[in-house]
Amino acid sequence: MTSDVDDTAELSRPARRQAEIAAYVVKNGSVSANDLVEAFGVSVMTVHRDLDELERQGVVRKYRGGVSAQPTSVFESNVAYRLNTAHAEKAAIARHARAMIEPGMSVMLDDSTSALSLVDLFEDITPLTVATNFLPAITRLAQLRDITLLALGGIYSATHDSFGGMPCAEAVEALHTDLLFCSVSAVSPTHAFHQEEEIVLVKRAMLRSAKTKVLLVDHAKLQRTALHRLAPLTDFDVVIVDEKTPDDLIRPLREHGATVEVAKL
Amino acid sequence: MTSDVDDTAELSRPARRQAEIAAYVVKNGSVSANDLVEAFGVSVMTVHRDLDELERQGVVRKYRGGVSAQPTSVFESNVAYRLNTAHAEKAAIARHARAMIEPGMSVMLDDSTSALSLVDLFEDITPLTVATNFLPAITRLAQLRDITLLALGGIYSATHDSFGGMPCAEAVEALHTDLLFCSVSAVSPTHAFHQEEEIVLVKRAMLRSAKTKVLLVDHAKLQRTALHRLAPLTDFDVVIVDEKTPDDLIRPLREHGATVEVAKL
DNA sequence: ATAACATAACACCAGAAGACGGTAAGACAG
DNA sequence: CTGTCTTACCGTCTTCTGGTGTTATGTTAT
Numbered sequence: 001m002t003s004d005v006d007d008t009a010e011l012s013r014p015a016r017r018q019a020e021i022a023a024y025v026v027k028n029g030s031v032s033a034n035d036l037v038e039a040f041g042v043s044v045m046t047v048h049r050d051l052d053e054l055e056r057q058g059v060v061r062k063y064r065g066g067v068s069a070q071p072t073s074v075f076e077s078n079v080a081y082r083l084n085t086a087h088a089e090k091a092a093i094a095r096h097a098r099a100m101i102e103p104g105m106s107v108m109l110d111d112s113t114s115a116l117s118l119v120d121l122f123e124d125i126t127p128l129t130v131a132t133n134f135l136p137a138i139t140r141l142a143q144l145r146d147i148t149l150l151a152l153g154g155i156y157s158a159t160h161d162s163f164g165g166m167p168c169a170e171a172v173e174a175l176h177t178d179l180l181f182c183s184v185s186a187v188s189p190t191h192a193f194h195q196e197e198e199i200v201l202v203k204r205a206m207l208r209s210a211k212t213k214v215l216l217v218d219h220a221k222l223q224r225t226a227l228h229r230l231a232p233l234t235d236f237d238v239v240i241v242d243e244k245t246p247d248d249l250i251r252p253l254r255e256h257g258a259t260v261e262v263a264k265l
Numbered sequence: 266m267t268s269d270v271d272d273t274a275e276l277s278r279p280a281r282r283q284a285e286i287a288a289y290v291v292k293n294g295s296v297s298a299n300d301l302v303e304a305f306g307v308s309v310m311t312v313h314r315d316l317d318e319l320e321r322q323g324v325v326r327k328y329r330g331g332v333s334a335q336p337t338s339v340f341e342s343n344v345a346y347r348l349n350t351a352h353a354e355k356a357a358i359a360r361h362a363r364a365m366i367e368p369g370m371s372v373m374l375d376d377s378t379s380a381l382s383l384v385d386l387f388e389d390i391t392p393l394t395v396a397t398n399f400l401p402a403i404t405r406l407a408q409l410r411d412i413t414l415l416a417l418g419g420i421y422s423a424t425h426d427s428f429g430g431m432p433c434a435e436a437v438e439a440l441h442t443d444l445l446f447c448s449v450s451a452v453s454p455t456h457a458f459h460q461e462e463e464i465v466l467v468k469r470a471m472l473r474s475a476k477t478k479v480l481l482v483d484h485a486k487l488q489r490t491a492l493h494r495l496a497p498l499t500d501f502d503v504v505i506v507d508e509k510t511p512d513d514l515i516r517p518l519r520e521h522g523a524t525v526e527v528a529k530l
Numbered sequence: 531a532t533a534a535c536a537t538a539a540c541a542c543c544a545g546a547a548g549a550c551g552g553t554a555a556g557a558c559a560g
Numbered sequence: 561c562t563g564t565c566t567t568a569c570c571g572t573c574t575t576c577t578g579g580t581g582t583t584a585t586g587t588t589a590t
Contacts, residue, residue, distance in 0.1 A: 012575095014549065033565080043551050048566070056410050064558065064565065133418075135407060142400060142421055145321050151428045153398075153418030153436050156407055163416045167436060171418050174432060279579065298535080308581050313536070329535070329588065 017042070018050045022059050030068035058159045072195075088265060089218045089242035094118040096240050096263035097181055097214060101125050105178045108206055109137055111162030111199075112183035114216040116140075122147060131175055133163040133202065150175070157198075164202050172205040180210030186224035187217050189252035190233060193226035200228045212237045219245040233258040282307070283315045287324050295333035323424045353530060354483045354507035359383040361505050361528035362446055362479060366390050370443045373471055374402055376427030376464075377448035379481040381405075387412060396440055398428040398467065415440070422463075429463050437470040445475030451489040452482050454517035455498060458491035465493045472496055479503045484510040498523040 017040060024039060025031055036047045051067050054060045060067040094117035101107060103125055109115035111134035119137050122128055126146035132138060133152035141149045154168025182203060186193040192215060194200050207213055215236040222245065233239060234257045241250060242263050253260050282305060289304060290296055301312045316332050319325045325332040359382035366372060368390055374380035376399035384402050387393055391411035397403060398417035406414045419433025447468060451458040457480060459465050472478055480501040487510065498504060499522045506515060507528050518525050 012548095044566090045552080046550060049549085066565095135404070138421075139400070139404065142423070142426070145317075149421035150432065151416065151418040151421060153416035153428070153433075156403075156414035156416060158407070161407070163418070167415065167439060168418075170439065171432060171436060174435065277578090309536090310582085311580060314579085 014050065018054055021047075021050055022054055025054075025060050025067055026069045026072075030066055032066035035066075056158055089244060089263075090114050090117045092263040092265045093216050093218065093240050093242050094121060096261065097216060098125070100212070100214065100238075101128070101179065103127055105129070106131070106175075108132065108172075108175070108177040108180045108182075108210055109134060110180075110182035110203060110206060111137075111160050111164075112216070114183040114218070115181050118181060129177070131172075131177060133168050133172075135161045135163070154202075160199070164198050166201075168202050169205040172202065172209050175209050177210045178212060180206055180213045181216055182206060182214070183216045183221075184226075184230055185221065186226040187215075187221045187233070187239075187253075188225050190256050192230040192233060192236075193224075194228050194230050195226045197228060200230050203230055207231055207235060215239045217241045217245075219249070222249045279311075279315065283319055286312075286315055287319055290319075290325050290332055291334045291337075295331055297331035300331075321423050354509060354528075355379050355382045357528040357530045358481050358483065358505050358507050359386060361526065362481060363390070365477070365479065365503075366393070366444065368392055370394070371396070371440075373397065373437075373440070373442040373445045373447075373475055374399060375445075375447035375468055375471060376402075376425050376429075377481070379448040379483070380446050383446055394442070396437075396442060398433050398437075400426050400428070419467075425464070429467050431466075433467050434470040437467065437474050440474050442475045443477060445471055445478045446481055447471060447479070448481045448486075449491075449495055450486065451491040452480075452486045452498070452504075452518075453490055455521045457495040457498060457501075458489075459493050459495050460491045462493060465495050468495055472500060477502045479505060482506045482510075484514070487514045 021036060021040065024036070033044055033047050033051070036051075037044050040047070051060060051062055055062050055067075059070055061070060090113060093114060097118055098121045101122075104127055106129040109118065109130065109132040111132075115132070115134060116137055119130075119140050122130065122141070123144055126144075127148070128146070129148040129150065130137075130141055131150035131152055132141070133154060135156075138149065138151050141147055152163060152168050152171045154163035154171065155165035156162075157164055184192040184194050184203070194203065213236045215233070215238070217239060219242055222241075233253060237259065239253065239258050239260045240263055241260060243265055245262065250260050250262070286301060286305065289301070298309055298312050298316070301316075302309050305312070316325060316327055320327050320332070324335055326335060355378060358379060362383055363386045366387075369392055371394040374383065374395065374397040376397075380397070380399060381402055384395075384405050387395065387406070388409055391409075392413070393411070394413040394415065395402075395406055396415035396417055397406070398419060400421075403414065403416050406412055417428060417433050417436045419428035419436065420430035421427075422429055449457040449459050449468070459468065478501045480498070480503070482504060484507055487506075498518060502524065504518065504523050504525045505528055506525060508530055510527065515525055515527070
């Protein structure tokens with residue numbers, strides 16, 4: 001919960017404040033708008049706007065007189081995604097993953113920031129076919145030349161900024177790519193986990209639809225679990241972790257049969 | 266070819282210049298970068314950037330020493346789409362179409378600027394389910410609350426900024442919406458037309474997947490035809506034209522059985 | 531080898547969009 | 561009905577991105 005690597009940087013001011021407000025709300029269960037005005041030193045208007053945005057993302061519930069927190073799962077998969085970061089590590093993992101891609105290949109990406117870092121490296125590996133359900137990735141890839149972009153449609157989720165549900169799973173199943181890069185919210189020595197059933201559905205479909213599967217894991221994901229067991233780590237051909245991962249945490253994965261590679265900064 | 270309503274306005278400066286450059290290239294067959302520098306009074310760098318963008322969209326082909334034009338069909342469906350506009354009329358058509366939508370309905374939109382105007386009106390008709398394969402529409406709808414967004418994935422086309430191909434058609438076929446709003450590049454008294462086969466494929470699927478079908482037509486589309494016959498106008502429940510459409514052009518449509526409505530400014 | 535052409539890297543500028551607060555009007559609970 | 565909370569609207573300020581040119585470096589034909 002308490003992030004060791006506290007990087008409130010790398011985020012626009014309102015986005016950062018919103019993340020902090022979200023954390024504040026989750027911590028206190030339910031608070032009033034005025035509390036937040038004092039706590040963050042902004043006008044009541046701004047607080048309301050922030051809360052509206054957080055509600056749109058499904059992080060909080062507004063009612064007259066204040067807001068309350070949503071179930072942890074939602075908070076985890078959204079704000080975690082924002083505060084989290086560990087930007088440098090993600091970039092290192094992406095560079096490492098990049099080495100596995102050859103021009104001409106087909107690549108699938110899930111809706112994770114790790115995958116997004118990877119997108120920025122694609123420009124130099126053309127031609128390339130990329131399939132993803134992650135809206136930020138889609139908009140970026142649409143700008144690039146010599147990349148065949150295959151959007152995986154579905155029901156939009158504001159929390160993840162991606163498409164999911166049955167339509168998405170079906171779209172995935174119609175494909176078969178050379179590579180899959182994906183991430184999860186938690187990794188035990190034996191399994192990968194995720195909180196949300198809908199997401200699990202899509203990720204499982206992706207696992208079935210790729211030849212080589214790669215799991216991208218920054219060290220914050222280890223030592224944790226989440227509600228749904230997504231798949232055993234041995235289902236992945238490679239698990240890439242960042243350099244900051246303690247050896248103590250890597251060893252158990254290897255002992256259980258996973259192929260772990262460490263991405264150097 | 267020569268647009269009677271010459272509206273170079275309503276477009277960002279570079280976009281306009283690019284459209285003009287495209288027209289210039291199509292007219293002269295092939296030109297050098299330096300020609301364009303003189304013709305448009307910008308630096309050679311800017312010309313190159315413009316040409317890169319046009320190449321990305323598939324409008325021109327770059328080679329050392331200059332650029333050449335692509336087949337007319339591509340030009341038509343891209344630059345036409347940009348120069349075209351008639352912004353006020355589109356907005357009027359959108360407002361007219363809006364009246365057909367009730368909260369709670371499901372709506373499908375194709376990849377047309379007409380449809381895009383409609384998106385801006387959705388905010389007030391919530392809740393609403395919207396399905397579309399048009400990237401600009403998707404990004405806008407993702408911002409809105411109380412709208413269930415169903416992205417229709419597929420192969421990205423830079424020319425249209427939308428998704429298409431078989432994957433898209435399949436995604437469409439898995440749905441059935443209350444309403445469909447779509448547009449085409451040309452309309453004869455009896456039929457709707459489009460240049461590109463791939464687009465026709467998707468639009469036909471859309472026609473099969475909606476209960477009520479609405480065709481949005483600004484007056485520039487009439488009196489023209491294109492390679493592929495998409496569907497008879499009687500397949501549409503309503504055809505909406507703008508106010509500037511001469512009666513002489515509307516009458517034939519009605520005589521052939523189409524239901525035509527005129528959108529007032 | 532050289533001249534013409536193309537790309538990359540940097541820096542600047544302007545216009546647009548976003549962020550924010552204030553006030554006033556509207557909704558809700560007690 | 562009244563006080564509190566919320567929303568809508570407007571004006572201001574700032575921030576940021578997009579568009580541009582200049583210079584420098586790379587590339588390709590002759």
